[in-house]
Amino acid sequence: MNERLARVALARLGEPGDLRIAEQVAQLGAERVYEHIREEQDVAGVHTDAAARLHGLDPARELSEAAARGIRFVCPGDEEWPRGLDDLDNVEPVQRRGGVPLGLWVRGPLRLAEACGLSVSVVGSRSATSYGGAVAADIAADLAGHGACVVSGAAFGIDQSAHRGALAARGPTIAVLACGVDRAYPSAHHRLLDYIGETGLVVSELPLGAAPTRVRFLARNRLIAALTRGTVVVEAAVRSGALNTANWAERLNRVLMGVPGPVTSASSEGVHELIRARGAALVARGAEVMELVAPSGDFLVDLPRGPVRASDVLSDRERQVLDAVPAVRPAPPASIARTAGIVESEVSCVLLRLGDTGLVERGRGGWRRGTDPERR
Amino acid sequence: MNERLARVALARLGEPGDLRIAEQVAQLGAERVYEHIREEQDVAGVHTDAAARLHGLDPARELSEAAARGIRFVCPGDEEWPRGLDDLDNVEPVQRRGGVPLGLWVRGPLRLAEACGLSVSVVGSRSATSYGGAVAADIAADLAGHGACVVSGAAFGIDQSAHRGALAARGPTIAVLACGVDRAYPSAHHRLLDYIGETGLVVSELPLGAAPTRVRFLARNRLIAALTRGTVVVEAAVRSGALNTANWAERLNRVLMGVPGPVTSASSEGVHELIRARGAALVARGAEVMELVAPSGDFLVDLPRGPVRASDVLSDRERQVLDAVPAVRPAPPASIARTAGIVESEVSCVLLRLGDTGLVERGRGGWRRGTDPERR
Numbered sequence: 093m094n095e096r097l098a099r100v101a102l103a104r105l106g107e108p109g110d111l112r113i114a115e116q117v118a119q120l121g122a123e124r125v126y127e128h129i130r131e132e133q134d135v136a137g138v139h140t141d142a143a144a145r146l147h148g149l150d151p152a153r154e155l156s157e158a159a160a161r162g163i164r165f166v167c168p169g170d171e172e173w174p175r176g177l178d179d180l181d182n183v184e185p186v187q188r189r190g191g192v193p194l195g196l197w198v199r200g201p202l203r204l205a206e207a208c209g210l211s212v213s214v215v216g217s218r219s220a221t222s223y224g225g226a227v228a229a230d231i232a233a234d235l236a237g238h239g240a241c242v243v244s245g246a247a248f249g250i251d252q253s254a255h256r257g258a259l260a261a262r263g264p265t266i267a268v269l270a271c272g273v274d275r276a277y278p279s280a281h282h283r284l285l286d287y288i289g290e291t292g293l294v295v296s297e298l299p300l301g302a303a304p305t306r307v308r309f310l311a312r313n314r315l316i317a318a319l320t321r322g323t324v325v326v327e328a329a330v331r332s333g334a335l336n337t338a339n340w341a342e343r344l345n346r347v348l349m350g351v352p353g354p355v356t357s358a359s360s361e362g363v364h365e366l367i368r369a370r371g372a373a374l375v376a377r378g379a380e381v382m383e384l385v386a387p388s389g390d391f392l393v394d395l396p397r398g399p400v401r402a403s404d405v406l407s408d409r410e411r412q413v414l415d416a417v418p419a420v421r422p423a424p425p426a427s428i429a430r431t432a433g434i435v436e437s438e439v440s441c442v443l444l445r446l447g448d449t450g451l452v453e454r455g456r457g458g459w460r461r462g463t464d465p466e467r468r
Numbered sequence: 469m470n471e472r473l474a475r476v477a478l479a480r481l482g483e484p485g486d487l488r489i490a491e492q493v494a495q496l497g498a499e500r501v502y503e504h505i506r507e508e509q510d511v512a513g514v515h516t517d518a519a520a521r522l523h524g525l526d527p528a529r530e531l532s533e534a535a536a537r538g539i540r541f542v543c544p545g546d547e548e549w550p551r552g553l554d555d556l557d558n559v560e561p562v563q564r565r566g567g568v569p570l571g572l573w574v575r576g577p578l579r580l581a582e583a584c585g586l587s588v589s590v591v592g593s594r595s596a597t598s599y600g601g602a603v604a605a606d607i608a609a610d611l612a613g614h615g616a617c618v619v620s621g622a623a624f625g626i627d628q629s630a631h632r633g634a635l636a637a638r639g640p641t642i643a644v645l646a647c648g649v650d651r652a653y654p655s656a657h658h659r660l661l662d663y664i665g666e667t668g669l670v671v672s673e674l675p676l677g678a679a680p681t682r683v684r685f686l687a688r689n690r691l692i693a694a695l696t697r698g699t700v701v702v703e704a705a706v707r708s709g710a711l712n713t714a715n716w717a718e719r720l721n722r723v724l725m726g727v728p729g730p731v732t733s734a735s736s737e738g739v740h741e742l743i744r745a746r747g748a749a750l751v752a753r754g755a756e757v758m759e760l761v762a763p764s765g766d767f768l769v770d771l772p773r774g775p776v777r778a779s780d781v782l783s784d785r786e787r788q789v790l791d792a793v794p795a796v797r798p799a800p801p802a803s804i805a806r807t808a809g810i811v812e813s814e815v816s817c818v819l820l821r822l823g824d825t826g827l828v829e830r831g832r833g834g835w836r837r838g839t840d841p842e843r844r
Contacts, residue, residue, distance in 0.1 A: 107788065107809070141811055188784060223730055303807070305791035307784065352728030352740065354599055355752035364728065367743070367750045374743045374750065376731035408564065408683060412483070415681035431679065433483075435517060 093151075098126035099167050099194040100151035100299075105129070105142055107189075108297045109311030114191025118181060122194065158197065158300055162289075163273055166204055167195035174208040176318050183343045186336070189311050193297035196315075199273045200266075200293035202241075207264050207293060211241040212385055213316045213341075214257075215334045216250025216326035221359050224250055224327035227351055229257030231324060234378020236263020238391065243268060243320050245312065246281055246288070250326045250334070255288060268316050269296040270308040277304045295319075313337040321385040322347030324375060328362030335362050338372070347384045348372040406451075409434070413442040414451055414461075422455030469527075474502035475543050475570040476527035476675075481505070481518055483565075484673045485687030490567025494557060498570065534573065534676055538665075539649055542580055543571035550584040552694050559719045562712070565687050569673035572691075575649045576642075576669035578617075583640050583669060587617040588761055589692045589717075590633075591710045592626025592702035597735050600626055600703035603727055605633030607700060610754020612639020614767070619644060619696050621688065622657055622664070626702045626710070631664060644692050645672040646684040653680045671695075689713040697761040698723030700751060704738030711738050714748070723760045724748040782827075785810070789818040790827055790837075798831030 093101075099122045106113050116125045130146045155165055166172045180192045198204055214232050216224060232242045232254040242258035244251040246267040258265035265288055269277065273294045276282035288294055297315065298308060313333065317323055317340035325348075328334040341348045350372040353360030366372035375381050382391040406414065416432035416439075417423070425443060429436040443459050446452040450462045469477075475498045482489050492501045506522045531541055542548045556568045574580055590608050592600060608618045608630040618634035620627040622643040634641035641664055645653065649670045652658030664670055673691065674684060689709065693699055693716035701724075704710040717724045726748040729736030742748035751757050758767040782790065792808035792815075793799070801819060805812040819835050822828040826838045 107784075223732065227731055305788065307788055307791065351731055352736075352743075352750070353731075354729055355603055355727055356599065360728075361752070364750055364752050367728075368752070368756065374728070374740055376737070376740050376744070380744065408483075412681065412683055415683065432681075 093123060093126060095121060095123050095169070096165065096167055096195075097151040097155070098122035100154055100165055101126055101146055101149045102129075103194045103297065104149055104299050105145060107307050107311065108193060109185075109189030109191060109307070109314065111185055111188065111191050113194070114181075117194065118192065154299070161199075161274065161300075163197055163199045163300065165195050166198050168192070172198070172204045172206075174205045174319055176208060176320070177315070179344050180314060180318050183340075186314070186339060186343070187310060189307070190314060193315065196295050196297055197273045197300065198293060198295050199289045201291065202264055202266075202293045204266075204293060204295065207241045207266060208243075208319050209241075210239060210386065211243050211266070211320040212381055213243040213320040213323045213337065214250070214254035214326060215244055215316065215323060215337050216254075216363075217328050217332045217334060217359055218247050218249040218251075219329075219359070220249035220253065220327050221353075221357060223353060223357075224359055225253040227353075228253040228326040229260070231326070231351065231375075231378045231381065232257030232265075233261035233263070235381060236261035236265070238378060238382045238386075239263075240382065240385070241266060241292075243316055245269070245316060245337075246277075246285055246294075248278060248280075252281060252284060254326075255284060259287065259291065265292040266319070267292070267294045268312055268319065269294065269304070270298070270312040271304040272296060272298050272300040272302040274300045275303070309333060310336055314340045317341040317344050317346055320346065322349055322381065324349045324351060324381055325363050325366060325372070326351045327353060327357075327359040328366075329358050330362045330365065332362050335366070338366055338370075342370065349375045349381060349384060351375055409438075410442055410446060413439055414446055417443075417446075417452050417459055417461055419461045422458035422460040424458040428459065469499060469502060471497060471499050471545070472541065472543055472571075473527040473531070474498035476530055476541055477502055477522055477525045478505075479570045479673065480525055480675050481521060483683050483687065484569065485561075485565030485567060485683075485690065487561055487564065487567050489570070490557075493570060494568065530675070537575075537650065537676075539573055539575045539676065541571050542574050544568070548574070548580045548582075550581045550695055552584060552696070553691070555720050556690060556694050559716075562690070562715060562719070563686060565683070566690060569691065572671050572673055573649045573676065574669055574671050575665045577667065578640055578642075578669045580642075580669060580671065583617045583642060584619075584695050585617075586615060586762065587619050587642070587696045588757055589619040589696040589699045589713065590626065590630035590702060591620055591692065591699060591713050592630075592739075593704050593708045593710060593735055594623050594625040594627075595705075595735070596625035596629065596703050597729075597733060599729060599733075600735055601629040603729075604629035604702040605636070607702070607727065607751075607754045607757065608633030608641075609637035609639070611757060612637035612641075614754060614758045614762075615639075616758065616761070617642060617668075619692055621645070621692060621713075622653075622661055622670075624654060624656075628657060628660060630702075631660060635663065635667065641668040642695070643668070643670045644688055644695065645670065645680070646674070646688040647680040648672060648674050648676040648678045650676045651679070685709060686712055690716045693717040693720050693722055696722065698725055698757065700725045700727060700757055701739050701742060701748070702727045703729060703733075703735040704742075705734050706738045706741065708738050711742070714742055714746075718746065725751045725757060725760060727751055785814070786818050786822060789815055790822055793819075793822075793828050793835050793837055795837045798834035798836040800834040804835060
């Protein structure tokens, strides 16, 4: 029994995120924990429940059967092991769950550690609005375009939009499941998951065949947060499971981001709360996410600004005169001077300068605003 | 010529926000500045432009004519003078404009200083969306309901929605204009302004009859920021004038707040930028604004949360069992135990406890989820 086989076996024993097993493995190594449990006997010489279950397992066969289906088991020490997961060792558990997973079952052509090098999780409500779905897909496509891997949970709503956005941009994407990677949950997403398995990665700490449960979803969320540099929450009502992922991202010192929406939309309420009261960064575009998650200075966002217009570069004096020039019916300099509160001689000079820029033009009996809309 | 009359006269001389006059008045007092300018002569003994203009004024008559129309002039030293305006003395100018106004022309039944005691400006785009308009009105009504005075600029779009929201909640509201308080700009708002003048306040630093210009709008914005404890920007494209008010609020150390919207809406882009890159607080409701502007601890917002459900208070073990109970067709404890990965004897105990809460119920041949939706 080596370390890898012991991890495969132990993963069948408890629920994912079981701190007791994670802590013992961190201290003693999986092999010794496995031996301890296996040899544990009660006074009557009868195998304990856990020991009995370990005896019934054949992890070597489990590995070879998985391999036959293109599924590998990645554990600490492997080249493919993403270092981010080790951060789970130092984090306070949430609802008594946490810890580094024993290993990850992985399906797909990417190398896990490499794909997670610059990765962002995009998560949110299962009952997303069409707005949320569209924005999640846009941001995921943006991120993929900037070379980041999009990680999500393959659920209905925001998760699937995020995966599809990344796939549409031919970018890498990772689905982290709360069931075995050989299962599709929700089953309506089996084709999406197959496609992700062919081009990206499908990942889970649960053994093959395992069904999803609420506890497993909560444990899965810590992996989504830990595998990525930052978590973007697109839509989340105040009780959304996505907030659990946000919670993990915060505890793991990952960048926590939220995409705002209408304040009238219950689907955005949880996100607004993250920004308002939990210090999540507001992001509206993939580039803004990149600026926060990419190594310092690699991505700098241009502040959005409108086109520069001729009228932007006027002096105060020119601006005052321009404001006094009528839009349609030309007015003589004397009348413009009265309106502007400036002496006529100066107004005449300024009008000539403004005429050069096209902002005003001569008409019958005086000056009016320029008619070329491009130059206003 | 006393101080008040000198201020009335000097206000006719330059544009509002003219730092040269504001600084001289702060140093010497309005009376002396008035005398200096009035006596200024060039070598040929001809009056200068400014001196000539002062000679043509009759501030005493201006005051009495205004009074006949129910309009008063409020200046530093008056009981009604809002102390917040004095903060403009210490702030760097924006586009060479700034400074404490010489005085304010005021129309309406409220006492200005008192109304500004707990006041919030709600500003935004003139080309607001229906979303922005509705949210501005809601927040203004909320603020009015909490006893705060809503200050805005009476423009199309967000401004008017804010005023109307406050009026609808029978709350105090102040319109700060970039023209004389005897004028209505935009003219379509003359009835709104009349109504505000009857129940709240219409305020401007411009003399009666003055027309609005771009320079005057920019100068006016500093008053909106200075008169209030905080500024809420509801919708603003990246070049919106509302961002100028936000700029002033920031420089004046007032609370700067933004209401988010869809990231797909250009009308919210400027607001998101304020939150993202300028540290504005995200607010979605009037209560959240109150929490930020009211004296510490006077208003505390309850975090939005969904109703507490029976399933929220389960132990991990109970949760695991509940997850394994089928929704529709009852299953025997042995089958539930297999699914949950827990020994049958324990599962049976847990099922009885869950049965007490209504989360599961006995059916033919076993247990299934409870059918009372209220108790799930």
